[in-house]
Amino acid sequence: MEISITPYKHSDLVTAKGRVDSYTAPQLSESFNGITDAGRYKIAFDMSGLDFLSSAGLRVLINTQKTCKRYNRGELVLVNIPENIYAALDLAGFIPLFKIFDDVLTAVGSL
Amino acid sequence: MEISITPYKHSDLVTAKGRVDSYTAPQLSESFNGITDAGRYKIAFDMSGLDFLSSAGLRVLINTQKTCKRYNRGELVLVNIPENIYAALDLAGFIPLFKIFDDVLTAVGSL
Amino acid sequence: MTCLPPLEVSSSRPKPFSATQSFPGRYASLAKIGDFVRDIAQNSGFQDFAIYSIEMAVDEACSNIIEHAYEGEDKGQIRCSCLVESGVLTITLEDTGHPFNFSQAPIPNLSDNLDDREAHGLGLYFIRRWMDEVYFETSDEGNTLIMIKRKVNG
Amino acid sequence: MTCLPPLEVSSSRPKPFSATQSFPGRYASLAKIGDFVRDIAQNSGFQDFAIYSIEMAVDEACSNIIEHAYEGEDKGQIRCSCLVESGVLTITLEDTGHPFNFSQAPIPNLSDNLDDREAHGLGLYFIRRWMDEVYFETSDEGNTLIMIKRKVNG
Numbered sequence: 157m158e159i160s161i162t163p164y165k166h167s168d169l170v171t172a173k174g175r176v177d178s179y180t181a182p183q184l185s186e187s188f189n190g191i192t193d194a195g196r197y198k199i200a201f202d203m204s205g206l207d208f209l210s211s212a213g214l215r216v217l218i219n220t221q222k223t224c225k226r227y228n229r230g231e232l233v234l235v236n237i238p239e240n241i242y243a244a245l246d247l248a249g250f251i252p253l254f255k256i257f258d259d260v261l262t263a264v265g266s267l
Numbered sequence: 268m269e270i271s272i273t274p275y276k277h278s279d280l281v282t283a284k285g286r287v288d289s290y291t292a293p294q295l296s297e298s299f300n301g302i303t304d305a306g307r308y309k310i311a312f313d314m315s316g317l318d319f320l321s322s323a324g325l326r327v328l329i330n331t332q333k334t335c336k337r338y339n340r341g342e343l344v345l346v347n348i349p350e351n352i353y354a355a356l357d358l359a360g361f362i363p364l365f366k367i368f369d370d371v372l373t374a375v376g377s378l
Numbered sequence: 379m380t381c382l383p384p385l386e387v388s389s390s391r392p393k394p395f396s397a398t399q400s401f402p403g404r405y406a407s408l409a410k411i412g413d414f415v416r417d418i419a420q421n422s423g424f425q426d427f428a429i430y431s432i433e434m435a436v437d438e439a440c441s442n443i444i445e446h447a448y449e450g451e452d453k454g455q456i457r458c459s460c461l462v463e464s465g466v467l468t469i470t471l472e473d474t475g476h477p478f479n480f481s482q483a484p485i486p487n488l489s490d491n492l493d494d495r496e497a498h499g500l501g502l503y504f505i506r507r508w509m510d511e512v513y514f515e516t517s518d519e520g521n522t523l524i525m526i527k528r529k530v531n532g
Numbered sequence: 533m534t535c536l537p538p539l540e541v542s543s544s545r546p547k548p549f550s551a552t553q554s555f556p557g558r559y560a561s562l563a564k565i566g567d568f569v570r571d572i573a574q575n576s577g578f579q580d581f582a583i584y585s586i587e588m589a590v591d592e593a594c595s596n597i598i599e600h601a602y603e604g605e606d607k608g609q610i611r612c613s614c615l616v617e618s619g620v621l622t623i624t625l626e627d628t629g630h631p632f633n634f635s636q637a638p639i640p641n642l643s644d645n646l647d648d649r650e651a652h653g654l655g656l657y658f659i660r661r662w663m664d665e666v667y668f669e670t671s672d673e674g675n676t677l678i679m680i681k682r683k684v685n686g
């Protein structure tokens with residue numbers, strides 16, 4: 157898995173490529189925590205490059221969303237979700253828990 | 268000339284296509300004024316679709332920048348400037364007066 | 379001399395195929411186990427989403443073996459066998475870790491209220507929902523999970 | 533019978549070409565005047581940025597005719613003549629509006645301090661900087677602006 161973070165004025169864009177499983181999820185978690193630990197709670201997660209996201213990745217998303225939304229500080233929004241991963245999010249009942257965008261510009265612009 | 272406006276949380280994106288001359292510049296001016304009259308002063312102007320921009324267009328840009336920057340309220344930033352139009356902005360000494368971006372995401376993310 | 383027609387090759391009923399491989403019980407193995415089952419599912423003509431479901435179920439099961447059955451990395455092996463026969467993929471995962479009562483695992487909370495949601499407990503849910511049949515056995519030698527996925531239109 | 537070589541076609545010295553067209557003195561004419569001169573500059577082999585400069589100079593000059601010489605739309609015609617000869621484009625713009633002392637127009641303020649900048653006064657500056665030669669004459673019949681642009685490498 158490869159992760160990149162682009163900071164914008166009001167939000168951060170996290171882009172991950174490859175496979176998120178129990179082996180790589182801690183890396184993803186650290187990236188999100190680095191942002192929230194810095195007091196920034198508006199995060200767009202570009203998932204277009206992800207091949208695979210296991211429940212370990214889902215855990216990272218839900219924990220990050222909880223951190224971001226606490227005290228109404230911000231939120232994690234999801235962008236460009238690949239079809240198979242969308243099916244997993246859907247089965248896990250994640251769709252109502254995240255705003256979902258088709259393009260990064262609209263996502264970053266919303267935060 | 269065709270103009271579209273996309274409002275984001277902290278800024279507005281104005282996209283214009285075609286020819287800005289003394290005939291069409293008033294339309295562009297109205298678009299910018301509509302935004303600033305609504306109390307929004309952070310504007311990204313995507314120029315990628317512009318074929319031509321006369322000094323009437325330059326006037327609109329400088330007037331909008333003045334309105335946006337008054338009392339430090341915001342700013343107009345320019346995105347994707349076509350080469351010929353860049354040469355005109357350069358000759359007119361506009362380059363130091365505007366932040367210039369190569370892509371819309373970075374521009375909107377900066378505002 | 380008579381000319382026999384070529385041996386008939388039927389795509390719906392190819393010869394049974396099986397493959398088995400053992401992997402060290404650590405998280406770094408997950409991608410390799412994923413490659414192993416994905417290749418077999420692909421070569422057996424499963425559709426894209428079915429392949430993804432299979433990889434997901436196997437990944438979840440193997441993560442559980444490492445985390446819960448072995449309670450940590452490098453405590454034992456994960457043996458993965460795949461059998462493809464008549465459009466049915468049977469995956470058997472064996473470990474030598476702690477016994478487990480699979481059928482009593484709780485159904486996860488899928489509330490759309492963020493505060494009510496637990497981060498854990500989704501793995502077995504994916505396995506049960508995305509596989510067609512799931513069997514779990516614990517014996518003295520360890521645990522065996524059998525997951526069956528049938529090809530649609532296959 | 534001898535075979536003559538084909539007639540030589542030289543791209544650097546084609547036959548002189550000229551075209552003239554009159555346009556109503558209104559802002560809606562600007563795009564059409566732009567098309568007219570751009571086509572000629574393109575067909576004469578000017579490079580992309582030279583073509584843009586020519587269109588810009590003509591647009592600025594015609595806007596000034598409407599705004600300043602005629603002081604409004606539909607007060608008179610703008611006559612545009614183009615002559616291309618030996619890689620030199622000569623554009624002549626004629627109007628019947630108020631006389632004007634071209635040479636005394638001030639140089640615009642190009643300060644990089646936004647507050648010091650005037651929105652007006654850039655048109656003549658573009659014409660002077662982007663054209664190779666500029667001549668302006670006022671007579672009883674009206675004003676004539678002549679702008680000359682030379683092809684580079686060609």
Ligand SMILES: Nc1ncnc2c1ncn2[C@@H]1O[C@H](COP(=O)(O)OP(=O)(O)O)[C@@H](O)[C@H]1O
Nearest residue numbers: 442443446447477478483498499500501502503
């Ligand atoms: N192979 C296993 N061995 C022992 N316990 C298991 C095994 N698989 C699952 N469990 C138990 O079932 C629970 C639910 O598992 P699962 O749905 O995969 O979610 P998670 O692993 O995120 O808790 C686990 O928390 C664990 O207590």
Ligand SMILES: Nc1ncnc2c1ncn2[C@@H]1O[C@H](COP(=O)(O)OP(=O)(O)O)[C@@H](O)[C@H]1O
Nearest residue numbers: 596597600601631632637652653654655656657
């Ligand atoms: N054709 C013209 N006839 C009369 N006055 C002109 C003409 N062209 C330019 N001027 C005068 O010169 C000034 C500078 O012109 P210009 O540089 O084109 O800027 P602008 O038209 O934006 O003021 C004009 O404001 C006007 O007073």
